[in-house]
Every structure is written in structure tokens, then in C-alpha cells.
Amino acid sequence: MSARALNWLRAxxxxxxxxALATLVLLALAWKLVPPFVEWxxxxxxxxxxxxxxxxxxxxxxxxAFIAEKHRFILFGTYPYAQQWRPxxxxxxxxxxxxxxxxxxxxxxWLALAWVGGLALIGMLMxxxxxxxPYVENERWGGLMLTLILATFGIAAAFPLSILLALGRRSxxxxxxxxxxxxxxxxxxxxxxxxxxxxxxxxxxFLPAGVSIDKLLRAQIAMVMFAVAYLAEVVRGGLQAIPxxxxxxxEALGLSYWRKMLLIILPQALRISIPPLVNTFIAFxxxxxxxxIIGLFDxxxxxxxxxxxxxxxxxxxxxxxxxxxxxxxxCFSMSKYSQRLERDLARGRRHILRED
Amino acid sequence: xxxAPRLRRSWSLYDLRVRAILYQVLLVVAVGLVAWFLIxxxxxxxxxxxxASGFGFLDREAGFAIGETTLVAYSAADSYLRALTVGVLNxxxxxxxxxxxxxxxxTLIGLARLSRNWLLSRLAAGYVEAMRNVPLLVQLFFWYTVxxxxxxxxxxxxxxxxxxxxxxxxxxxxxxxxxxxxxWMGAALxxxxxGAWWLARWAKRRQALTGQPFPSLAAGTALVLGLPxxxxxAAGAPLRIELPALRGFNFSGGMTLTPEFAALLxxxxxxxxxxxAEIVRAGVLAVDRGQFEAAYALGLRPRRAMRLVILPQALRVIVPPMxxxxxxxxxxxxxxxAIGYPDLVSIANTTMNQTGQAIExxxxxxxxxxxxxxxxxxxxxxxxxxxxxxxxxxx
Numbered sequence: 001m002s003a004r005a006l007n008w009l010r011a012x013x014x015x016x017x018x019x020a021l022a023t024l025v026l027l028a029l030a031w032k033l034v035p036p037f038v039e040w041x042x043x044x045x046x047x048x049x050x051x052x053x054x055x056x057x058x059x060x061x062x063x064x065a066f067i068a069e070k071h072r073f074i075l076f077g078t079y080p081y082a083q084q085w086r087p088x089x090x091x092x093x094x095x096x097x098x099x100x101x102x103x104x105x106x107x108x109x110w111l112a113l114a115w116v117g118g119l120a121l122i123g124m125l126m127x128x129x130x131x132x133x134p135y136v137e138n139e140r141w142g143g144l145m146l147t148l149i150l151a152t153f154g155i156a157a158a159f160p161l162s163i164l165l166a167l168g169r170r171s172x173x174x175x176x177x178x179x180x181x182x183x184x185x186x187x188x189x190x191x192x193x194x195x196x197x198x199x200x201x202x203x204x205x206f207l208p209a210g211v212s213i214d215k216l217l218r219a220q221i222a223m224v225m226f227a228v229a230y231l232a233e234v235v236r237g238g239l240q241a242i243p244x245x246x247x248x249x250x251e252a253l254g255l256s257y258w259r260k261m262l263l264i265i266l267p268q269a270l271r272i273s274i275p276p277l278v279n280t281f282i283a284f285x286x287x288x289x290x291x292x293i294i295g296l297f298d299x300x301x302x303x304x305x306x307x308x309x310x311x312x313x314x315x316x317x318x319x320x321x322x323x324x325x326x327x328x329x330x331c332f333s334m335s336k337y338s339q340r341l342e343r344d345l346a347r348g349r350r351h352i353l354r355e356d
Numbered sequence: 357x358x359x360a361p362r363l364r365r366s367w368s369l370y371d372l373r374v375r376a377i378l379y380q381v382l383l384v385v386a387v388g389l390v391a392w393f394l395i396x397x398x399x400x401x402x403x404x405x406x407x408a409s410g411f412g413f414l415d416r417e418a419g420f421a422i423g424e425t426t427l428v429a430y431s432a433a434d435s436y437l438r439a440l441t442v443g444v445l446n447x448x449x450x451x452x453x454x455x456x457x458x459x460x461x462x463t464l465i466g467l468a469r470l471s472r473n474w475l476l477s478r479l480a481a482g483y484v485e486a487m488r489n490v491p492l493l494v495q496l497f498f499w500y501t502v503x504x505x506x507x508x509x510x511x512x513x514x515x516x517x518x519x520x521x522x523x524x525x526x527x528x529x530x531x532x533x534x535x536x537x538x539x540w541m542g543a544a545l546x547x548x549x550x551g552a553w554w555l556a557r558w559a560k561r562r563q564a565l566t567g568q569p570f571p572s573l574a575a576g577t578a579l580v581l582g583l584p585x586x587x588x589x590a591a592g593a594p595l596r597i598e599l600p601a602l603r604g605f606n607f608s609g610g611m612t613l614t615p616e617f618a619a620l621l622x623x624x625x626x627x628x629x630x631x632x633a634e635i636v637r638a639g640v641l642a643v644d645r646g647q648f649e650a651a652y653a654l655g656l657r658p659r660r661a662m663r664l665v666i667l668p669q670a671l672r673v674i675v676p677p678m679x680x681x682x683x684x685x686x687x688x689x690x691x692x693x694a695i696g697y698p699d700l701v702s703i704a705n706t707t708m709n710q711t712g713q714a715i716e717x718x719x720x721x722x723x724x725x726x727x728x729x730x731x732x733x734x735x736x737x738x739x740x741x742x743x744x745x746x747x748x749x750x751x
Contacts, residue, residue: 023476191725205398300493323494324494324495
């Protein structure tokens with residue numbers, strides 16, 4: 001071992017007696033826990049099996065064959081098998097939209113158009129009924145695709161509303177302010193699950209006889225109602241961070257309320273709210289998993305249903321580890337992005353301050 | 357800004373104040389109309405489905421059994437009201453224990469992440485990232501499947517510590533055998549706490565008047581711990597630990613956590629601990645290094661510097677997001693319904709399915725959680741006012 005490596009070890013792992021003890025305890029724990037896990041997850045794992053009984057053989061580790069067998073079901077739910085390239089393409093489109101929105105060179109007005117176009121295209125792909133694509137009713141949508149739909153359409157619908165609500169909360173008009181505060185605090189005070197229950201059992205009671213909304217849309221409405229309140233608080237944080245001088249300057253130019261907001265305040269407020277907005281989106285993305293409780297067929301429901309098949313039952317650990325990995329891939333990349341963006345934006349602001 | 361006196365009041369649509377009134381009237385009317393429309397539809401639908409609205413159903417016999425109860429006894433012959441009470445208490449039970457455990461684990465992990473030890477801080481960071489980026493519900497299902505499907509039966513139960521047994525029937529733990537002296541020890545603890553509080557007040561006032569310090573922290577600790585210890589010794593040290601033992605197909609004696617409770621508590625605790633770790637870390641980092649140096653320059657010993665200078669400032673950053681995490685944990689305990697722990701939501705759900713009283717059921721759920729949320733935010737506002745920097749500009 002080179003002297004540099006030794007120095008590093010001494011400076012970072014063994015710099016004091018308690019630290020050396022902690023290092024040794026952690027290494028001992030790793031020695032006990034890691035080899036059995038590696039053996040279970042990789043060495044003895046069954047990767048491919050013609051039938052489920054291979055996983056039941058003595059001494060076998062993780063049954064990844066279960067995932068290999070069910071991956072189409074977990075990704076696309078009960079979407080017609082021959083048509084599953086459509087949700088597959090939809091997932092790729094969603095990811096492309098996320099990536100494009102993450103690039104700062106693409107923060108231009110056309111990005112909004114790209115979103116409208118992209119979402120319309122995804123809707124067309126999923127429903128079909130045009131260009132020779134067979135129609136698929138939304139009861140059959142499912143899996144990862146449904147999770148992405150719930151999260152993305154939910155935020156896309158909630159975001160504009162949340163700006164209005166945030167402006168309402170900072171309004172000078174008492175009735176508008178009170179209504180906004182009551183809505184925001186009420187929604188934030190109750191668990192999402194109660195809103196989902198409300199949407200699934202109470203919404204049908206609210207509608208006039210003969211009008212009905214399907215299950216997916218009902219859940220989507222509840223998710224939007226929920227997201228609006230949380231996003232509004234983030235936007236309000238951005239609005240509060242804008243110095244008063246900006247408001248006064250806009251008023252001095254004689255701009256009306258809406259022109260002041262649209263041209264001067266919101267562009268700055270939303271820009272600094274982007275990192276917390278991404279964090280809210282991550283939380284919302286995770287929260288879509290709650291629709292399993294009202295029986296909607298998202299990624300998590302698909303995993304649970306796949307486990308219900310008696311031949312494959314008992315592989316819950318593998319199944320939920322896989323589901324965790326999928327959620328982690330999306331959430332972790334978004335959270336890393338938001339952290340980097342926060343740093344970049346902060347650096348930009350410091351730069352501006354120095355120029356002053 | 358014009359200082360000229362207004363000569364006449366014009367009721368023009370171009371007057372901003374007139375417009376403001378108009379907008380608000382429109383908003384109120386719109387909200388009222390929507391509410392009226394919904395109420396009309398709902399009463400119509402309820403009549404059509406022959407569902408009587410109102411809370412009369414609460415007195416009727418529930419007729420379903422509840423797996424576990426806290427504090428109050430319950431049987432299937434009891435009323436819906438009692439069943440819902442059991443649900444509320446079960447929610448409180450898991451939330452209270454969860455808050456304590458998550459704060460403890462979260463603080464340790466947050467401090468570990470700040471450690472200079474590379475291995476320790478990397479591990480803590482990995483824990484935080486893994487927990488924060490996977491939905492809580494997936495984690496709950498994972499823990500539940502680990503306990504209920506993958507642990508051995510009671511006869512082959514794992515025993516990681518003497519007296520602790522892990523099996524697919526839950527977690528069996530040893531408990532202290534109850535003795536009347538224990539209640540007296542609790543009373544002594546309360547008396548000690550009151551005494552310590554009074555002592556600290558007196559010491560503070562004396563120090564302000566005369567400058568003489570008093571070791572109130574040490575004396576207070578001695579009071580809080582010493583009084584119960586005295587009672588304990590005076591009663592003849594009644595300490596008998598009841599170990600769980602295998603009888604037939606399950607454990608008896610000791611305390612058994614059901615798989616549902618154990619999975620929910622474990623999931624909520626480990627998930628929330630990751631968020632608390634980040635809050636603690638941010639709080640410690642928020643205190644400027646210069647504050648340590650200034651405190652040392654004043655001649656304060658490290659412990660006193662920590663207690664008098666660093667902690668009060670770190671807590672100002674830590675407490676507000678911490679309370680919102682406690683609130684989140686309480687709200688997240690409603691996911692119990694997915695793994696079958698009988699919390700408020702899951703019992704209200706059963707009630708709604710049996711009686712069809714959906715509106716009332718959801719109203720009860722929302723009212724309970726709103727009460728908890730409002731109580732916690734009222735406390736928060738009080739606390740924020742108390743610790744706010746004196747003379748600081750309001751944010």
C-alpha cells in the first residue's frame with residue numbers, strides 16, 4: 001500500500017480512538033452482512049427459469065426470474081400485449097420531455113409548446129383510435145406508464161392553478177386571501193389518502209344523476225387538488241423572495257397587476273423556485289404509489305398483483321426491491337439534478353450581487 | 357403618491373378599489389354557487405340511494421373485530437363510535453412512538469453524516485438517499501413481506517438478543533412486570549421535573565441578580581433521576597422482567613408487536629429518520645464557525661459553549677421543519693390501511709363500507725387530522741415567536 005493511501009486512511013478513518021473503533025465496528029458489520037447478501041442476490045440467484053419451480057429448488061437465492069417473467073406486466077399493466085410498444089414509446093417520450101426540460105438551454109417559450117405537444121402525443125398513443133391504432137380504454141392502462149401519467153399530468157394540471165392560488169394568498173383582497181389560505185391549509189392538513197377516498201367514494205355523490213367520471217380521472221383530480229396546495233406554497237416562497245423594489249419598479253412603470261406579475265415578478269419568482277419545485281415533484285411522484293389503496297393499476301399495484309399468482313408467490317422481497325429500484329432511478333436522478341441546479345442558480349445570484 | 361384631498365368618490369370600474377370589491381363579490385358568489393350545486397346533487401343522490409345522512413350510525417353496533425386495541429377495550433358488539441375511538445388511539449400510538457424513534461435515529465444519522473470518519477459519513481449519506489427516494493408505501497410493503505412472509509414460524513423464531521423473538525407472528529419483547537411502585541416512580545419523575553424547572557428559574561434569576569452561577573443542569577438531572585430512584589429503592593427494588601416464552605403455536609408473556617404494527621412503525625421510523633437527519637445536519641451547518649470561536653474567546657468551556665451559544669441557534673433552524681416532519685409522520689401513518697393495521701383511516705374505511713356513510717366517514721378522518729395539524733401549527737407559531745431573534749427584521 002502506498003504512503004498516500006495510508007495517509008488517507010489515517011486522516012479519514014483512524015484519526016482518533018473513537019473514529020478507529022467506529023471504523024472497525026462498521027467493517028465487522030459489513031463482513032457479517034455483505035457476503036450473505038451478495039450470495040443471495042447474485043451468486044445463488046435464479047436469473048431465468050422456464051417455470052416457477054426452479055426458484056423453489058433448495059439453496060437458491062433471489063428469484064430474479066420472477067421479474068424477468070413479469071417485467072412487461074409491471075411496466076405496462078394489462079395493456080393489450082401486442083400493443084405494448086405504445087406505452088413503451090410513451091415512457092421514452094416522458095423521459096425525453098424530462099431530459100429536455102432539465103437542460104437550461106431549453107428554458108425557452110417553445111418548451112411549453114413541446115410539453116403540450118408531447119402530452120397530446122402520449123394521450124393519442126395510449127388511447128389510439130386514430131391512424132389505425134386500435135382504441136384502448138383507460139381501464140387497461142397500467143404499470144410504470146400509469147405512474148408516469150398520474151405524476152406528469154397531475155403536475156402539469158396543478159402547476160398553473162398553484163400559481164393562481166399563490167397569488168391569491170398574497171393578494172390584498174381579504175376574501176381572495178382567506179379562500180386561498182383555507183384551501184391550502186385544509187389540503188395540507190389532511191393525508192392524501194383521505195383525498196383519494198373522497199375522490200373514489202364521495203365524488204360520484206357530488207355529480208348530478210347520469211354524469212359519471214371514470215376511476216382514473218377521479219384519482220387524477222384528487223392528486224391535482226393535493227399537488228396544487230403544496231406547489232402553491234413553493235411558488236409563494238419564490239414570490240416572497242423577490243425584493244419589494246421589483247414590485248415598486250413595475251408599478252412605477254404603470255404596469256397593470258397581471259402585466260406586472262407576468263412580465264416582472266413571476267419570471268424571477270419561478271426561476272428561483274425551480275429546485276423546490278423539483279423536490280415537490282419528487283414527493284408527488286412517490287405519492288402516486290398511494291393509488292394502490294383505491295385499486296388503480298399503477299407500478300406498485302402491478303407488482304402486488306403479479307405476486308398474487310400462486311406459482312410466483314413468496315417472492316415479495318425481490319418484487320419490492322425491484323419496484324424500489326425503479327422509483328429510486330427516477331427520484332434519485334431528479335434530486336441530484338435539483339441539488340446541482342440549486343448550486344448553479346446560487347452561484348449565478350452571487351455573481352450578480354458582485355457586479356452591483 | 358398624491359396628497360391632494362379626494363374631491364368626490366367615483367364609482368367607476370376603473371377605480372381599483374371598486375374592482376377589488378367586485379372581484380371578491382364574484383368569488384364569494386361563485387364559491388357559494390358551486391357549494392350549493394354540490395349539496396343539491398348530494399342530497400338528491402343520497403335520497404336516490406336511500407342513505408340517511410347524519411352521524412346517527414355512530415351509536416349502532418359495529419359488528420367487526422379489531423386486531424389490536426390501545427387503552428380502551430373493544431369487542432365486535434361495541435358501537436361504531438367506540439371502534440373509531442380505538443382507531444384514533446391506534447393512530448396516536450404508532451405516531452407517538454414513531455416520532456420518538458425517528459427523532460433519535462434521525463439525529464444520530466444526521467450527526468454521523470457530519471462525522472469526519474469517511475466510512476461513517478458515506479454510510480449515513482447512502483441511508484438518507486436510499487430512504488428518501490423510494491416511496492414510503494413500497495417500504496411498508498417490503499417490511500410487511502419481510503416479517504409476515506419471510507420470517508420463520510414461532511417455533512423457529514430468530515432471537516437476535518436474549519428475550520427478543522422475531523417470527524412471522526410479530527416481534528415478542530420482554531416487558532417489566534407491573535408493580536404498584538412503578539406508578540409512584542412515575543409520580544416522582546413528574547415531581548422531579550417540576551422541581552428541576554423551578555430550580556432552573558430560581559438559578560437564572562439569582563445569576564441575573566448576583567452573578568453567582570448555579571449548576572442547575574446537573575442539579576436538575578439529579579432531581580429528575582434521583583427522586584424515582586429513591587422511590588424505587590424505598591419500595592424494595594421491585595424489578596421482575598417478564599420474558600416471552602413459546603407456548604403451543606405462539607408466544608405468551610412479554611409484549612408482542614403484531615407484524616402490521618411492527619412493519620408500520622419500522623417503515624415510518626426509518627423513512628422519517630432520513631428527513632430528520634437532513635434537518636439536523638442543516639441546523640448544525642447553519643451555525644457559523646465564528647460563533648464557536650466567539651464563545652471560546654469569551655472563555656466558555658466546550659460543553660457550555662454548545663449549550664448556551666450553538667444549540668439555541670441550531671434549534672432555531674431545526675425546530676420548524678422538525679415539527680412539520682412530525683406532522684408528516686402522523687399523516688403518513690394513514691398508510692396503515694394498506695397493510696392492515698387498524699388505524700383511524702382503516703377503521704373509518706371499514707365503517708364506510710359497512711354503512712355506506714361515505715361523507716360522514718371522510719369528514720371524521722379529515723376532522724381528526726385537521727385538528728392535529730392545526731394544534732401542531734399553533735404550537736409552531738407560539739414557539740417561533742418565542743425563539744425569534746429579538747429586534748430582527750420580520751422575514
